[in-house]
Amino acid sequence: MRHLVLVGLGQAHRGVLAGLHELGDAFRVTVVAPHDGRFGGATAALLAGTLPAERLRWSLPSGVPVIRSRAVGCQPIHRRLWLADGRVLEYDRLSLNLGTRRMPDWVARPGARQPRTWSGHSVRQLVELRVVLDAEKQAAVVIVGGSLTALEVAGGLAARIGRDGLDVRLLWPDGATGPRTRTALRRLAWLGVDVIDAQAETLATGCLCCRDGRRFAADHVIWAGAAEPGSSALGMSLPAASAGLRVDRRLVSPRASSVHVLGATASLDGYAVLAGWDGERQARVVLSGLRAETGTHALKRYAPPLREMPIDLGPAAGLVSSTPWLGWWDQRRYRRIQTQGLDGSNPSVAPT
The missing domain is CATH 3.50.50.60 (FAD/NAD(P)-binding domain)
Incomplete structure (x- = not known):
């Protein structure tokens, strides 16, 4: 059974976890994430005071272990990932969704x-x-x-x-x-x-x-x-572009076929970083790549969205x-x- 390591729990990786049933028993999954399980998606309602903070929690699928730590580096040749607490994880497939730089x-x-x-x-x-x-x-x-x-x-x-x-x-x-x-x-x-x-x-x-x-x-x-990639992306020993870690249309690093990069960490063909709100489409591309290893499906390729996402301005916007x-x-x-x-x-x- 292959080992899939997901670093970060952004929208793209939540989409991957939601589609684990498509992979059958081909992969065992480990999640590396430092936060307490609260996620965005309702920012306006949260700040307006109409949504309790506890409603932002998202439960992982049963049986998926979570390591509360941060990734500080990886060695794509030997397929090893170093964590901030000193542990080293070996993987067959790695997916990086390290999030956005919090602030300058x-x-x-x-x-x-x-x-x-x-x-x-x-x-x-x-x-x-x-x-x-x-x-x-x-x-x-x-x-x-x-x-x-x-x-x-x-x-x-x-x-x-x-x-x-x-x-x-x-x-x-x-x-x-x-x-x-x-x-x-x-x-x-x-x-x-x-x-x-x-x-x-x-x-x-x-x-x-x-x-x-x-x-x-x-x-x-x-x-x-x-959106800009966080500083932890620089320690991953992967090809980088001006905006982030370089990926192709399969969302795979060009010099490490076992590594996917998603969200604001990824720079598609060296241009702007990927949109975090388009994480569901990115997750489908990653799942297709994982299924292709078993020989059951063809690969999908990612194309940037042509339209802007609908913007949620919260309850006050209904007055307009x-x-x-x-x-x-x-x-x-x-x-x-x-x-x-x-x-x-x-x-x-x-x-x-």
């Missing part, structure tokens, strides 16, 4: 009297943030955007604007927009979120500084930028109507907020 160094290490920082890519930190906001009320929150997660975080916090007096700003870099993203930004503006075209650069006393010199007062800064009149008003208000952010006349900007 300048956000992860705030100084004294600087805003408290959180990662929008960490479910554990979002649960802690929800508890803090329930206690504080009337806090100023700045979200550093550029990803689907940033929109979901903003949608969840938008439900607290009228209820808790929260002041929410979303810094969205120019160019990171598609049709559904633009619609989501307009809806967030209608709900009271200040959507501002800016790129964050550093933290200062009580505020967040942008590259163009503007400063925004903040009690909390949530980093939810574009699709009628033409409200659509016109929505666009008008969004343009006004964009203008305020661009010319620096926003009254919420912290003094220099």
Whole structure:
């Protein structure tokens, strides 16, 4: 019986585990994951306070052992995986889904009297943030955007604007927009979120500084930028590209046919990293590769999605109507907020 090791429990690996019955008895599976079993997928509802944190737990299939540790390196030639606790695992097939970098160094290490920082890519930190906001009320929150997660975080916090007096700003870099993203930004503006075209650069006393010199007062800064591979991916002794570990259309490393790489850890043909929200399609490709070893099915190949995923803005987004009149008003208000952010006349900007 072959040994399959899954490193990480993102959406793609949850899809692989859900399809284990397709493999029969050909593989025995071991999971390596450091977290406590809570997963994303309902970020907006969690932050809005309408979903208990316990509902985010996902149960593994029975009989699948879990090692609570992190992978720190692998040796593809001898098919060995090193863990942070010193153990070494031997495998026949390895799949890496190491997740997204939580936040850059300048956000992860705030100084004294600087805003408290959180990662929008960490479910554990979002649960802690929800508890803090329930206690504080009337806090100023700045979200550093550029990803689907940033929109979901903003949608969840938008439900607290009228209820808790929260002041929410979303810094969205120019160019990171598609049709559904633009619609989501307009809806967030209608709900009271200040959507501002800016790129964050550093933290200062009580505020967040942008590259163009503007400063925004903040009690909390949530980093939810574009997906990038975590630092642990660099220790895997696998071919890397500028964006992550290089894979082909089978989601296999080009120099290690026994290693699959998924999610934000993988760079398809050396270009942008794979979308984490497309994990189910990636899981089907991996399962087809595993079944092909038994000679029962042909290989499937992965193609990036052509459309954006529907964006979940949480319960507050239901207040926005699709009628033409409200659509016109929505666009008008969004343009006004964009203008305020661009010319620096926003009254919420912290003094220099």
